[in-house]
Every structure is written in structure tokens, then in C-alpha cells.
Amino acid sequence: MDLRQVRYAIAIARAGSLRRAATVLHIAQPTLSEQLKALEKAIGVELFTRSSSGVKLTEAGEAFLAQATVAVDAFERAVSAARGKGRSSRLGVADGLDDMLARLLPELHDPRLRVAPMPTAEQIVSIMDGTLQAGLGYAPGSLPRSVARMLIQRSPVRALLPRDHGLAAQERIALADLAAEPLVTPESDAGRYLEGFVRNGLHPRLGPAAPTHDLVVKLVEDGAGYTLCVRDTVPVPERLAFVPIVEEVPPIEVVFLWNRQSDVHDLVHAARHLARTG
Template sequence: MTLRQYEYALAVAEQGSVTAAAELLHVAQPSVSQQIRGLERELGVQLFARTPTGLVPTVVGRAFLREAEIAVNAARRARATARAGADELVGELLVAAQLGLGTRQLPSALAELRRRFPRLEVTVFEEPNPAELERMGRRGVLDLVLAAKTCEEGSAEAYHLGDEEFVVVLGEGHRLLAADRVELRELAGEPWVRFDRDSALDGVLRDVLRDHELTPATAARVSQAATAVRWAAHGLGVTLVPASAVPPGYEHLARPTFPVVSQRVLVALRIGAGPAERALLDLLRQETWHKSASFAPGALTAAKEAGAA
């Protein structure tokens, strides 16, 4: 078996057909078919079943592909580490972030990483479900994970970057916009723009509502923090998001809460992390976390005056 066969099998599973996999890999279709047949012959099993919707991995095929993905990623990392010189990093870096965390800090750090190492290829996944993040981390698929919690001890190197304070976002003209901070008890009776039930963001909101004996009326559920902010801004309901997740242009509708709601921001590196992961870790440590004070009316006014000057 070869890594090329693994890559071809993964491409077929992703695309659902040999033709589409060949286009993705920029090779001839017969070459992909030949490699898959050779792989199945060597293994003595059928990896794919033909269905009306395309090729689908069999039960044993899914088990094989999980291990093949780990092997292919490990090979890419090994090549990147071997080719990393004093002045360049090359290869592929796979990063995942819990939805809503590091919305401003991670792109800033990644942009600087790419400026320093333009040959480094970075792929980023934004994942709302912390259980899925943990599963991907355990499989060894990811190089670096940004989350509020890390995988079980021993499966990754974890570092505390800081804390992310949450802010409540209100609609234009809302009565509570006059306050520098919003007391959570004053949100009793408000409709809420919430998140998918299995997401970490909705978990934070559930805890806040329970701890302050608030009974929410759910106006809507969305999958993205930026969407929640925009819908709240239009008066559909209030929402609670990390401070860094408030899109530009909506800061005037965001207020810190009292008591403060915050969440740890951790970064987890796979065991045996290479120079690319550690370079990104260093850049993330230089970013500013916990910035909700900038959403207070006085701070916004000062920022506008400073800009005008």
C-alpha cells in the first residue's frame, strides 16, 4: 500500500465518484480506478459500494479511511518538518476553532503567519460542536485547535491564551443601550436569538439563563455568531456572543454584562507539534484577548474622537 493509494481513496470518498476524484487530483480517471482496485485487492475487502447517488464507503471502508486520513496528514507534516529551514516553512497546517472564539485574533495571527511564510498552506475549520472538535483532535487530524476546553489529558499540549468576555447585543433603540453594562436580570422577558442546541455558544447561553433564573423566549436559532448579532440588531431579540465575534459596524449595540460572562480561550497543539504550529502559537499569544471594555459608550465615543483627530 502507498500514500498515493490512500490519497486516491480519500478523494473518492470526499467526491463520491472516480471521475470527480480524478478532476480534484488532476490525474486521469483510469489511474484512480486502477489504484482503488489495487488497494481493495491487496486488502481483500471492498472499500466502496456503488449506489444511485455515487460511490459510498462500506463499513470496513469507513474504518480504513479514518486511519488513511491520519497517515496522509502525518506524511504531510513529516514533509513540512523536514523541509522547514531557518527562513521558511512549507507544507500544510490544519487548524480548527470553536465557533465564536478568536474571531478577530485568529485571522490576524494567520495573516501574519502567511506574510512570514508564504509557502505554508493553512486550512481552517470553524466548528460549533465541542464534541466534534474533541473527536477530530483525538483522531490526530488537526495540528492546532482553539477552544474553551481541550481533549483528554495527554492527547495534546494545551496553553491558556486568555479569556474571552461575552457581550449582549441589543436592537437599535433598545432601552438598555443607555447603560455601560447590562445587568443580566434586566433581560427577563426578552426574546433571544440563540444557537444550534449542540453548539458551545448555546451551552454558554443556557448556563447564563439558568444561573440567573431567566426563562427565555427563543425567537430564532442560528448557526453563526455574526448572524445572531445582525438579527439582534434588527430587533428580533437579544443575543449573547464573545466580544471578538461582534462584526464591525455593530459595536455600538454591544454591551458587557453584569455579572461578567467570560470563557477561557485555550490552544491545543498535537503531540510532536512542528515549527509551523509553534509559530502560530507564538503569534496567538501576542494577540489581545478579553476586550469587552471597548464596547462601553464612553469608549466608543473616545475612539470616534481619536479617529477624527
């Protein structure tokens, strides 16, 4: 007796005939019949009664197939779990979250983990199609039901500008004042930087764009303008200062994303620890 023969018996029971089962299994009917006979011989009982209209489980067959189906399902789950442990996991990380990644990695102890720089929107698509196991990104407006999220950190949006800038001396800056200054944004995620202005009916003056978060900060340091949406827990050059904003602006929310159906317990556990420590 082997597992293949048990699978064949399950297929025959579901199909109700050898002919239909052979079609589903893509094997010849005589071959399927021989495998069934071999299984019945190994067990020592008939599993099916045969007739011109098809096959029907015997009482012994019903007892065997009930337990065999559970066993085959358990075997398949075991194989899936083993393959999952043997494969490398991919973690997407949005730009500007290197500090979060540095705190997350020591909790994982997984030499197979691969980190993939990736915008949040792309992370969501990749998590859905299984090419990415999890991601660190910024809270999206909505998510597919299959993708779970965990809030890791919430930070107020503040202006980041040179300390010698005229607005840097204020305790809090109004968006209307900032709108007249050049706003430096990343090339791929400028929308998040404009949201506060749009909510308040303002049209900010757009300055240069940079490929990455680090280069945005460098442009601000070089005097190209100011920026928003840089979490104040992220180290910045001494020449720069964070200044609160007068208006209420939606906070920056860093989230951990994963597929609800995936076996990523270690990643989720590490993310929970990260969330607890802020």
C-alpha cells in the same frame, strides 16, 4: 549491507530465535537466515551464536546492535519529520473566531495549511485521532491529557443589542431583565449563551437561532432580540451596542489546542505570538 538487514538483526535479538523473529517479520525463516548471514559477511564478524535453543548475541553483536538500534530509531524519526513537513496541516477554527484567524495566519507563512471550520468539541476529537493538527476554539470544561491548551484571549460576556433598545441606555444590565427578552443564539453552541442564566437560577426566553455567528449578529441588527458571548473586540454594525452585565458571568476564553505528541512547533509559536498581542 542495507537498513532492512539491520532491522532483521534487531528483530532476531529481541525474539531470541530465528523462528520467532521470522514469525514476527512475516517472512520465511530460510530467507531471514540468509539475510543475517549477508549482514554478518558485510560487517566481517558473527553477530549471533546459534544453538538448538535459539540464538544469542556475541560480544561483537551486542556492540553492533546497541549502536544500530540508536541509528535505526534516529532514521525513523528523520523519516517521520520529513513526512510531517511534506503533509499539509489542518487547523480547526470555531465559529466567530475569524478575526483571530486573520491575525494568526500571517505568522505562519505555510502555503500547505488548510483551515477547517469546526466546533471546539469536534476539534478535540480530531486532534486526538490525528486528522487535525491544531485548533482555535472556546475553552472546554475539560480536556484529554494528550491535548494541550493555550489561552489566547479572555473577554467579559456582554449583551449585544440595538442601540435603540430600551435596555441599551443602561450602564449595566441585570440578567433578570435580559431573561424577559428573546435571546438569539447559534444553532450549534447555545449552551455557552445560557450558562450565566443557569448559574443565577434564571430561565431566559429563547429567540431565533442562526447557523453562524455572523448571522446571529445580523438577526440582532434586524431586531430579533439580543445576544451574548460575542467578544467586544469583534466588529459589529454601528446600530448595535455592547452593554456590560451586572452579575459575574464566566468570561469568554479563546484557546489554541494541539496534540502534545505532534510536531506543530510553528503553529504553537504563532499562537504564542497571538496570545502575547491579545
